[in-house]
Amino acid sequence: MQMSVDGFVAGPEGQLDWMTWTWDVRLQDFVRELTDSVDTIVMGRKMADGFMRHWEAAAINPDDPSKPFAELMVGYPKVIFSRTNQTVSGINAAMANKPLVEAIQELKQQDGKDIIAYGGAGFVTSLIENSLIDELNLFINPTAVGEGLTIFSGKTSLELDNSTRYGCGIVVNKYVPVK
Numbered sequence: 347m348q349m350s351v352d353g354f355v356a357g358p359e360g361q362l363d364w365m366t367w368t369w370d371v372r373l374q375d376f377v378r379e380l381t382d383s384v385d386t387i388v389m390g391r392k393m394a395d396g397f398m399r400h401w402e403a404a405a406i407n408p409d410d411p412s413k414p415f416a417e418l419m420v421g422y423p424k425v426i427f428s429r430t431n432q433t434v435s436g437i438n439a440a441m442a443n444k445p446l447v448e449a450i451q452e453l454k455q456q457d458g459k460d461i462i463a464y465g466g467a468g469f470v471t472s473l474i475e476n477s478l479i480d481e482l483n484l485f486i487n488p489t490a491v492g493e494g495l496t497i498f499s500g501k502t503s504l505e506l507d508n509s510t511r512y513g514c515g516i517v518v519n520k521y522v523p524v525k
Contacts, residue, residue: 347470347497348485354494355467364489370513380483381418385459388442388450390469391428397464398424398436425453427469450478467495474502481507481522488515 348365349355356362369377389397397419404416424439427446434441442449450473453461463473473479474497482504503524511517 350491352490354491356495373512384462389464393466470497486517
């Protein structure tokens, strides 16, 4: 999850213009390794449309430097959670047809690699509140936003597993929930 140094994942109206996107090679390699460790993406409805549109367009653009990564994103099964929508359009995308906790627990029981959650803020908050996240990688951007959206709705005890600073200024903190 991308996060500002002051703990926000988006500006007050969902702005993401504060994020650092000039990632160095080491950070790109870390994201590739993280991506290679998963075989399913889960996300909320608000994030899904833009996410799928972006990666599907990049995957078919021969001039896009992110094409190989985009092809991975398009190829992975994506499970979308929504309280309002019953259908979703997108390659390899399906709506969850069960309540969040039940659906995530069923996905975790399936054989295969890890599951990755891509957001948005409300969806990740629900995952945290329901103790459904096994590890949390926070990409701390070197920017303070001042106000905005957060993924924590109350006290959340976490244990720092690892912290790595990258040349672009992002620090990735890997946390595991304290049980």
